[in-house]
Amino acid sequence: MPRIYIETYGCQMNVSDSELILGVLGRNGYTPTDDPSVADVILVNTCAVRDHAEQKVLSRMGELKRFKQPTAVLGVVGCMAQRLGPRLLERVPQVDLVVGPDGYRGLPELIARVRGGERAADVEFRRWEHYEDVPPVRNTPISAFVTVQRGCDYRCTFCIVPMTRGPERSRMLDDVVREVTDLAHSGTTEVTLLGQTVNSYDDGAHDFADLLRAVGAVAGLRRLRFTSPYPTDFSERVITAMAETAAVCEHVHLPVQSGSSRVLKRMLRRYDRARYLEVVASLRRAIPAIALTTDIIVGFPGETEADFQETLSLVDAVAFDDAYTFKYSPREGTPATRLKDAVPDDVAGERLERLVAAVRAVARRKNVALVGSTHEVLVEGRAKRGDFLQGRTRTNKVALIGGGPDAWIGQYRDVRLTGTTGSTFTAVPLGRGQELAVVG
């Protein structure tokens, strides 16, 4: 049987797409391997959102070339493949195959063509493509990503995603519910719904509120998450559905990008600072214990020190539980590359450092206040270090639990948080387990 090795970079959508690729190749007789040196096909599923992500992949291609068997097929898939297309074949001689996010169904045939001596690229957009008939091959039964929407119709001026993933389209609600029902039957209790602006979900008959209620009603599903929503797509209907659906977890990742209305306008985000804060207030009114995380870009063209101060003050005003912070990276073909007043790299770098410190300080303050509280965690596995199990609260906080047995993996436990590094927690199980933790 031929063996497939796949390495995944970037967002959760790519993780989910890699599971689909394994599904497509699986029904064509391939088995997955985690050793590139024995693989017949090596695929790298790539991200194009920042230049740094692409540079990493390019250097990785050099390394993989050294590991791989001479006859193995080396392919680049995902957003960087879509962005560069056949240009990637010209630039990187060791690459045999380039396939964008809508072309995975054709992989077996394309691989066959490469075996026949060709170098192949497929970067066509296929609006209809949802891989509905492909059973994803997931590597854990505990928690699953379920893509409900592909592409993006927003036009944030910094972002390459609309160019790499094409137009927005939603899967039919019934198809999503069927997939989640099958997952629940096989023991999965946590699902994360994925889309670039997932709460603008619209299958022609249902909106995101309908989807949350329908998926939340699946028997056996205990935790429902979604990422990433767009701030202004949190309608009252959606927020009410979140509050009324028991499985929906108390965590929202709410990308803000900047705290300055002037910068938000140049980014073509569809809200200003005040509107974003209103969305935060509505979410907190409906779900008081909600944890909020975000994405922030610094050094966007034209960003002044005063604009940046507004970002810092927003971090304080919202008191985010965590934030992914990025230095603006110009992406070829995006509107922001035509904006004047580029921010010098050293200025952007220095702002990034200050922002990271501000985010850490707020997160630490919030997390220290949580020490002593009790939470239900889903135990996901062994922690990388020490004799700990790793679990996650509904608010998406990571807790390391001392002394528990492997049998707890996949189960829900009530724990008390006993300490924090500022970002993650230590915890002890409540009740009988508490003695175990002391002994263990």
Ligand code: SAH
């Ligand atoms: N809608 C998607 C956005 C994908 S990009 C989502 O929310 O998951 C993920 C994040 O990368 C964005 O929220 C943004 O903060 C960051 N990003 C996108 N383009 C960027 C660029 N050109 N430079 C720096 N960061 C960028």
Ligand code: F3S
């Ligand atoms: Fe990118 Fe904005 Fe869509 S960040 S993915 S264009 S919502």
